[in-house]
Every structure is written in C-alpha cells, then in structure tokens.
Amino acid sequence: MLVFLLLIAPVLLSMVAIQVFSYRAAFGLLRFEKGSWLTALEVALVALIVSLGSEVALHVCRQAGVDVPNGAYILVPLAVLAFIAIYIRWRLATEARWAIAAMLIGISIGVIPALSTAYLLRAVWVNAYMTSSSSMAPTLYPRRYELTCENGSQIAVAERNANIFLDSGTEVTLRCPCDETKVVLQPGRVDLPTISADRFVAEKIGLSQRRWDMVVYRNPDEPEVEYVSRLIGMPGEKISLRAGDVWLDDQMLVKPRAMEDELWFPVYLVDRDLPEEEFDSWLHTTASGGSVWGQRAWTISEDDAGLEMRGPVCDRWSYMPIARDANHADGEKPTQAVADMRIDFTMSDIGEKPLEVAVDYYARSIIWRFAKEKKIEVAIGAADDDEPVAKESEGPVVQPGDRIRLVMRDGTLSVWQNGTTVLELPAIAAPPVDWDSAAVDRQLTWKGNAGWRIADIQLYRDIYYLSGDELANRFRVRRTFQGSWDLGVDELVILGDNSGGSLDSRTYEKRLKTSDVVGRVVARYWPPSRWRIFP
Incomplete structure (x- = not known):
C-alpha cells in the first residue's frame, strides 16, 4: 500500500499544483482582486473532482449495462466546462464572459506542463494499463x-x-x-x-527482476506490442514444467508466502447450510451447491459417515473459456488433475470420535486428523523409498468456531488455525515419475462421525502450468516449446496465470530479453471491487 501511495501521490499533487498555478495565473492576467492562491486551489480541486466524477459516472453506467448514447461523451465534458465557468463566476462574482475567459486561460496555461508531466511520468516512472487479453485471468481480467x-x-x-x-x-x-x-x-x-477490463498500474523506476512478479514487457515477436505476464525464469537458469509445477534445474520451485492468496483459484465455495430435514447429517453444510460453476461437487455416503468429491480437482473450467465447439474437434476441453489444493472450513461442533480428511496427494495418502481436546495431526502414508510420517501441530487444541486451512502445495503440507501457521512439513520431494493425473478418481474424502459440524467449506486449487505435451490438444499449439528452457545471461521466462489460454514463453518464437521488461505491476485499481496492491 505504501509503495502504491508513494507512486500515485506525486502524480496527484503535481496535477493539483499545475491546475492551481494555471488558475492563479489566469486570475492575475484578468486582474481579479479576489483571485488568491487559496481561491485558485479551491477552483482547481472543484474542477478535478467534477471531471473525475463525470468520468466515473459514465463508467459506472456502462458497467451497469446502461446504454450510454455516443453524444454523452461530448456533452458531458461541455457540461463540466460550463459548471467550472459558473463556479468561477460565483466564487469571484464576475460576469459570465470573464468567468469563461478565466476558465479558458487557466486550461490553456495548464495544458502544456500537464501533458509534459504526464508524458514524463509515463515514460520513466509509472504507467497505467488496461488488460486486453485473458492470459492473466483471473488475476487480471480483460473486457x-x-x-x-x-x-x-x-x-x-x-x-x-x-x-x-x-x-x-x-x-x-x-x-x-x-x-x-x-x-x-x-x-x-x-x-x-x-x-469492463481490469486496469492496473506498473512502476518503471528502480525496476528489479523478482521471480513470480507480474511484469509488463514488449512481445519479443512483436516489439511494438506490450503484454503482461508473470516472471518465472531468470537469466542463466534451466527452467522446466512438470506435473503443473515449475522446476529450477532438478528442484521444484516453492511459491513465496506473498503469493498465498494471489495464485489460489476457487474450485468450490460452499457457504450455506443443508436443508432442515438433513440436519442430522454430521456435515452441517451444503453438499449440493456453492461451487463456482454451480455443479454438484460432493457425495454424502448413505450412512452419513463420509463425504466425497465426485471427481478430481482439475483445470477444466479454469477461466475465460472460449467455445468448446470452436476450439476442439471433439467438443470437449481436455483437463488435467491438479494435486496442489487448499481446503478452508469452520469447525462448528466437535464430536466424541475423530474426524478425518483424506487426500490423495501425488499417489501418497495424506490424513488430516481432528479429535476432541487434541491438536491437529497429519499422517503421510509411506511411499516406495520413504517411511510414513506423522506430526502434531504446534497450535492450540481445536475448538468450536476455529477456522482451519489445510494446504498441500509444491510438495509441502501446512495447516493454518485462525490465521496462524501451526504446522508445516515436506510431503514429497518430487511427483512420482509414474503418477498419471488422468487416472485420479477420488482426490478428497471426509470421514466423519456424529457430533461433528463443519461449515463454510472452501476449496481452491493451485495454478497448473501446462507442459508442451499437455498443450498439444489445446487451442494454441506451441511450436517452439520443447519442455524446458536453458536461459542465456539476459533471457527470461514468463508465463500467464490462465495457463491453457496464454500467449507466453511457451508460444513465442524468440526468447524474452531482460531489456524487454518495461514495468512491474504494483496495483489493480479498477474496478473498485477488485482493488488490490500486489507485493
């Protein structure tokens, strides 16, 4: 937030200063005795507020689906100018023609320095952009x-x-x-x-290249065009994509904690109770709705002792899909099961016997165990070369009302209890070479008993970066991507968040150079409901 304010505040202050100087100069030329610096500041602020307000009003109308006639885009600025002239006339008690003259002189004096300041800021410091494609959805949406x-x-x-x-x-x-x-x-x-499309701000001064940052860059195949994507590979590195994750040499890259909320994509958001006649179920939440797409996500076993996902977590309906009929001969969009996931829920009531959440994570069995008057426990099933692992959390005993978060991501398990990390340990060093995401059937099962009540289940998946083979049947065939990049001293790899529909380093004929990066995204400022400062 502080960085964004430091970037934007000088811009706003310079705009106000130019307007104040312009109107004060106009008052002086016309010999208005009441035209003090304070009056000039007042007029300048009124002019800026009315101008910005009219723009926001038009934008809100378009956003609400109101059919704004083309003439409004001419009449509204004229109405704003008339209002400013009326305000000057009232504030200085002048005749109408002198008020109009003051307005025109003030605008004329301020145009050149205002444009020069704006151009300088855009060229060397900070610039605003509008998202034009779906490559970064859902982080940045286009129109x-x-x-x-x-x-x-x-x-x-x-x-x-x-x-x-x-x-x-x-x-x-x-x-x-x-x-x-x-x-x-x-x-x-x-x-x-x-x-309308998302609008964002990118900084240019003191630009440092950090992995996982969103950057604005010149398309290496079309240098006159600028796009935005996420910086993944740095100069001199060997980068590859395996099972949806990014690998540096032979190590899986772990996303930084700052990306915790940025790269979790919602799969199912269950936030309402079961019908009253089903309250005797151990699961005190809906099992038939609440997903992003409205699909039935869960199945309750007949004896009310368990809850299963109907299928694996996958990237099928990720974001911004184009028509299946238009893109795929078989009318279906191919899918990939996503192993990395996050489960959030609230512990409403606690039963006498334990509650277990079983997850199939890269063919290893993960059991999250909750018991009365005990801390959270996790057990990792044995693999061919590993011993089984069990660990207890460092947090307090689980109580009704606790908000729990179970995370399986980049080979690591963690537990959050009421916003605090209480357990973290490695689960796998690498996905098994014979792990087949297409063979995943049941990925998540709840095993409960009477007395347990769970509310507000939210299930998220991690971003899944499609490799060359997985992209073969997608909309765009990546001709140059062979599965990995050996980067030169000034070469980079960038990837889009909407992996199945992104133009990025898997697509471009040429390698992205460090000199092609022109800015780092620091904030998404429009629409207001999606306001976000990026770390």
Missing part, C-alpha cells in the same frame, strides 16, 4: 461478455477471444459448464452484457 446460466451462475468469455472468430465470419458457441446453457454468437452485433 468480457457475461453469460448467465439457468441456475443463476455466471460465466465470462473474453470479448477479444470471441471476436477473433466472429470477425472471421465464424459463429461462436458459449456453454455454461454448470448446466450446459448454450448461447450461439453470430457474426455481427453481440447482444450480451459486457464487463
């Missing part, structure tokens, strides 16, 4: 069409992606994955609500 399914769930598709087909005269079929709602877009006018 997109929104489809509402029959059950109320929503899916979005990048406007640019759909228009690639529409502009070529090909119809595009959009299907909502939750209930197979189908919408066919015909070439020409698209009659669907649109959502």
Whole structure:
C-alpha cells in the first residue's frame, strides 16, 4: 500500500499544483482582486473532482449495462466546462464572459506542463494499463461478455477471444459448464452484457527482476506490442514444467508466502447450510451447491459417515473459456488433475470420535486428523523409498468456531488455525515419475462421525502450468516449446496465470530479453471491487 501511495501521490499533487498555478495565473492576467492562491486551489480541486466524477459516472453506467448514447461523451465534458465557468463566476462574482475567459486561460496555461508531466511520468516512472487479453485471468481480467446460466451462475468469455472468430465470419458457441446453457454468437452485433477490463498500474523506476512478479514487457515477436505476464525464469537458469509445477534445474520451485492468496483459484465455495430435514447429517453444510460453476461437487455416503468429491480437482473450467465447439474437434476441453489444493472450513461442533480428511496427494495418502481436546495431526502414508510420517501441530487444541486451512502445495503440507501457521512439513520431494493425473478418481474424502459440524467449506486449487505435451490438444499449439528452457545471461521466462489460454514463453518464437521488461505491476485499481496492491 505504501509503495502504491508513494507512486500515485506525486502524480496527484503535481496535477493539483499545475491546475492551481494555471488558475492563479489566469486570475492575475484578468486582474481579479479576489483571485488568491487559496481561491485558485479551491477552483482547481472543484474542477478535478467534477471531471473525475463525470468520468466515473459514465463508467459506472456502462458497467451497469446502461446504454450510454455516443453524444454523452461530448456533452458531458461541455457540461463540466460550463459548471467550472459558473463556479468561477460565483466564487469571484464576475460576469459570465470573464468567468469563461478565466476558465479558458487557466486550461490553456495548464495544458502544456500537464501533458509534459504526464508524458514524463509515463515514460520513466509509472504507467497505467488496461488488460486486453485473458492470459492473466483471473488475476487480471480483460473486457468480457457475461453469460448467465439457468441456475443463476455466471460465466465470462473474453470479448477479444470471441471476436477473433466472429470477425472471421465464424459463429461462436458459449456453454455454461454448470448446466450446459448454450448461447450461439453470430457474426455481427453481440447482444450480451459486457464487463469492463481490469486496469492496473506498473512502476518503471528502480525496476528489479523478482521471480513470480507480474511484469509488463514488449512481445519479443512483436516489439511494438506490450503484454503482461508473470516472471518465472531468470537469466542463466534451466527452467522446466512438470506435473503443473515449475522446476529450477532438478528442484521444484516453492511459491513465496506473498503469493498465498494471489495464485489460489476457487474450485468450490460452499457457504450455506443443508436443508432442515438433513440436519442430522454430521456435515452441517451444503453438499449440493456453492461451487463456482454451480455443479454438484460432493457425495454424502448413505450412512452419513463420509463425504466425497465426485471427481478430481482439475483445470477444466479454469477461466475465460472460449467455445468448446470452436476450439476442439471433439467438443470437449481436455483437463488435467491438479494435486496442489487448499481446503478452508469452520469447525462448528466437535464430536466424541475423530474426524478425518483424506487426500490423495501425488499417489501418497495424506490424513488430516481432528479429535476432541487434541491438536491437529497429519499422517503421510509411506511411499516406495520413504517411511510414513506423522506430526502434531504446534497450535492450540481445536475448538468450536476455529477456522482451519489445510494446504498441500509444491510438495509441502501446512495447516493454518485462525490465521496462524501451526504446522508445516515436506510431503514429497518430487511427483512420482509414474503418477498419471488422468487416472485420479477420488482426490478428497471426509470421514466423519456424529457430533461433528463443519461449515463454510472452501476449496481452491493451485495454478497448473501446462507442459508442451499437455498443450498439444489445446487451442494454441506451441511450436517452439520443447519442455524446458536453458536461459542465456539476459533471457527470461514468463508465463500467464490462465495457463491453457496464454500467449507466453511457451508460444513465442524468440526468447524474452531482460531489456524487454518495461514495468512491474504494483496495483489493480479498477474496478473498485477488485482493488488490490500486489507485493
């Protein structure tokens, strides 16, 4: 937050200072006796507030789906100028023509330094961007069409992606994955609500290259175009992708703690109770809804002793899908099971007998165990070359109301209890060479007993970086990516968060150079609901 304020505050202050100087100079030229620096500051602030307010109002109208006529984009600025002139006339008690003259002189004097300041800031310090593609979804969204399914769930598709087909005269079929709602877009006018793109700020001064940062760069194949992606590989390194993770030489890279919330993608968000007639179940939460796509995610066993996921956690409906019919001959988007996941839930009531959460993690059995008046325990099943492992958390005894987070990521297990890490240990050094993600059937099972009540289950998956073989059947065939990169002294690897739909180092014919990086993303400032400072 402090970094962002340090970047933005000088920009805003310089804009105000230029406006104040401009209006004070105008008052002096017109010999307005009441035209003090304080009055100039007041007029400048009013002018900025009204100007920004009108822009925000137009943007909110577009966001809400209001059909704003083209004439509004001309009339609104004229109305703003008229308001400023009226304000000057009222503040200085002048005639209308002198108020208009003061306004025009102030604007004229301020234009050149304002434009020069803005250009200088954009060129060497900080710049604002609008997301144009879905490569970084869901971290950064482009402008997109929104489809509402029959059950109320929503899916979005990048406007640019759909228009690639529409502009070529090909119809595009959009299907909502939750209930197979189908919408066919015909070439020409698209009659669907649109959502504006995310806007973000990137800093340029003192740019340091840090792994996992989002960076703005010049496309090595098209240097005149700038894109945004995540910096993964550094100069002189050997980078490869295996089982969805990034490897440096022969070591799996562990994402930093700062990425904890940034690269977790929601799979199922269960936040409401079961119907009243099912309250006798040990699971005091819904088992039939709440997923991102509205799919039925869980199955309760007949004896109410267990809860299973209906299938593996996968990247099938990641983000910004284009029509399956348009991209895949078989009409289906291929999927990859994602082993790394995070489970959040609230412990409502505690029973006499233990509650277990069993996870199949890269073919190793992980058992999270909760018992009355005991701390959280984890047991890691034995592999071919390893002994079984068991460990107790360092946190307090589990109590009703505790918010628990179970994390399996980058070969490491951890437990959070009420926002504090209470257990962390390695689970695997590397995925087994014979591990087949396509063969994963049941990945997550809850084994409960009477008396236990669990609420607000949230399930997230980690980002899954598709390798060359896994990309072969996807929309874009990566011709140059052979599975790994041996980077030169000035070469980098960048990857998009929307791995199955990203143009990045797996796509480009040329290698990205350090000199191609022009900025580091520090904040997402629009829309306000998605405001975020990036570490």
